[in-house]
Each structure stands twice: as structure tokens, then as C-alpha cells.
Amino acid sequence: xxxxxxxxxxxxxxxxxxDPEKVMICHCTDCQTLSGSAFRTSVPARxxxxxxxxxxxxxxxxxxxxxxxxxxxxxxxxGTQITASPAEAEPKVHNIRVGTVRQRDQLVPKxxxxxxxxxxxxxxxxxxxxxxxEPSFDPPKGTE
Numbered sequence: 001x002x003x004x005x006x007x008x009x010x011x012x013x014x015x016x017x018x019d020p021e022k023v024m025i026c027h028c029t030d031c032q033t034l035s036g037s038a039f040r041t042s043v044p045a046r047x048x049x050x051x052x053x054x055x056x057x058x059x060x061x062x063x064x065x066x067x068x069x070x071x072x073x074x075x076x077x078x079g080t081q082i083t084a085s086p087a088e089a090e091p092k093v094h095n096i097r098v099g100t101v102r103q104r105d106q107l108v109p110k111x112x113x114x115x116x117x118x119x120x121x122x123x124x125x126x127x128x129x130x131x132x133x134e135p136s137f138d139p140p141k142g143t144e
Contacts, residue, residue, distance in 0.1 A: 004053070005101040007080035012055035014082065016045035016096060023098060023107045027122075028114035030062060034072065034081065038119040041098040042084070043107055050083065050094040061087055 001020050006013035023043045031040035057073040064070055069087035073094075074080060083094040098107050112118070 001103070001106070003096070003101050003103050003107075005096070005104075006053075007055070007075035007078050007082060007100065009075065009078035009080070011077040012057060012075045012080070012082060013053040014096075015051050015053055016094065017049035018043045018045055018096065018107070020107055021110055023109045024111040024113055025109045026113050027116075027118035028065075029117050030064065031114070032117070032119075034062075038122050039112075040081075041107075041109055042095040043098055043101075045083075045094045045096055047093055050092075050096070057082060 001018055002015065003018055004013065004015040020043070023041065025039050025041050027039045032038060034040070056076065058076040060072045060074070061069050062072055071085050071087045071092075072081065073083045073085070075082065080100060081097050082100055083096050085092040085094050098104050101107060
């Protein structure tokens with residue numbers, strides 16, 4: 001499947017070819033910290049298919065629990081995380097952050113990894129109150 005996407009501010013844009021059957025959610029503590037959320041959803045680009053259309057990426061290297069170094073690529077302007085890839089591997093397999101993909105509604109997760117680190121409340125999200133837009137009342141205390 002051909003996809004395209006970019007960062008929040010529009011400085012970085014890209015295109016790639018992905019297999020929608022390989023979309024996954026990662027619950028590892030690194031993904032929680034780097035995303036500022038309970039998990040991160042990604043899809044690997046087919047080797048050699050990830051191409052920047054505009055902008056440049058800034059790279060941060062992290063060391064995974066396995067000891068392998070991972071290159072975390074993000075927009076230097078707005079900080080949007082775009083990809084992660086093995087630091088030394090060639091050709092690079094870019095794991096694209098699904099939230100940056102324009103066609104993200106078509107990329108449904110097929111697997112979850114690092115579930116030992118998953119937040120206990122993730123499974124019960126259907127019982128949490130929902131609003132189609134920002135509510136017009138004060139949020140619960142401690143959520144500001």
C-alpha cells in the first residue's frame with residue numbers, strides 16, 4: 001500500500017510503501033516515554049521505499065533493552081516523531097509512526113508487542129466517557 005504523511009507543522013513530508021498486515025502497537029516503556037502516551041502504533045516501510053519529500057529529520061539514538069541502538073527520527077521544527085530504525089542495519093527498515101500517515105484510518109493494528117509493560121487501564125478504554133470534540137465543561141481535577 002502506498003502511503004504519504006508528515007509532521008504536525010508540515011516541514012517534513014514523506015512517502016513509502018507498507019504492508020497493512022504489519023501494523024502493530026508497542027507497549028514498551030521506551031515507546032510510552034517517547035510518545036508521551038500509553039503505547040505507540042507503527043508500520044514498517046518496505047526496505048528502500050521510505051522517501052522524504054520535504055524537510056530534514058533530526059535523529060536521536062536510544063539503546064533498547066536488547067542492547068541494540070535505534071535511530072529515532074523526528075521533525076526538528078515541531079518534534080513530531082516520524083520513524084524509528086535500527087542504527088546500523090542497511091538497508092534501513094523505517095518503522096513509520098502511524099499517527100503521521102495521512103491514510104492512518106486504513107492502518108488497523110494486527111498485533112501488540114511488549115504487553116508486559118502495557119498500562120493496566122488500556123483494555124478498559126470503552127468504559128471511559130467519550131466526547132466527539134473538546135468538552136465544554138471543566139475537566140476532572142488533575143488533568144489540566
